[in-house]
Amino acid sequence: MTPQELAHTHTAAFTQSRPWTESEFADLLTNRFTHVIGNADCFALFQVTAGEAELLTIATHPNSQRQGLALRLMQDWHAKAKALGATRAFLDVAADNHPAIALYQRCGYTTCGLRKGYYLREKAEKIDAVVMICALT
């Protein structure tokens, strides 16, 4: 996927927080530890370094949500991260993002930390980030 396609789907999906721009995606993709899988309907961006994987973002276009796309993509990126040597995966998610937390719990993630006031909201108070971990077995 191109930075433009990534930014387009991200903007459509992220209604609660600032969407990432095309140039931010382009910068992330210059990092050799960054990987992207999926398509304009649903994509995941992740990094694998020193045996650990981190999900940077995942987004399903609103027209394609609740069809199991993100669930499948979580399995796909886990498989790719494992193939690249990762044994565990991390992510952080806004504490009020109940759809994403439900998705991650379904994929085997458990909470391992909290970052107070980590996410900015345009017209609301800052939101904590929940840090989650999953063993890649």
Ligand SMILES: CC(C)(COP(=O)(O)OP(=O)(O)OC[C@H]1O[C@@H](n2cnc3c(N)ncnc32)[C@H](O)[C@@H]1OP(=O)(O)O)[C@@H](O)C(=O)NCCC(=O)NCCS
């Ligand atoms: C979170 C997100 C990626 C889920 O994508 P999706 O393709 O719709 O998810 P799936 O259809 O694969 O859902 C898999 C499971 O996740 C959970 N889930 C997904 N969306 C949910 C919702 N709106 N409410 C409650 N649970 C939800 C459910 O357990 C679901 O299984 P079910 O449909 O059998 O109940 C999507 O809602 C999205 O893009 N949101 C905006 C961006 C975002 O918040 N990304 C995560 C940032 S950390």
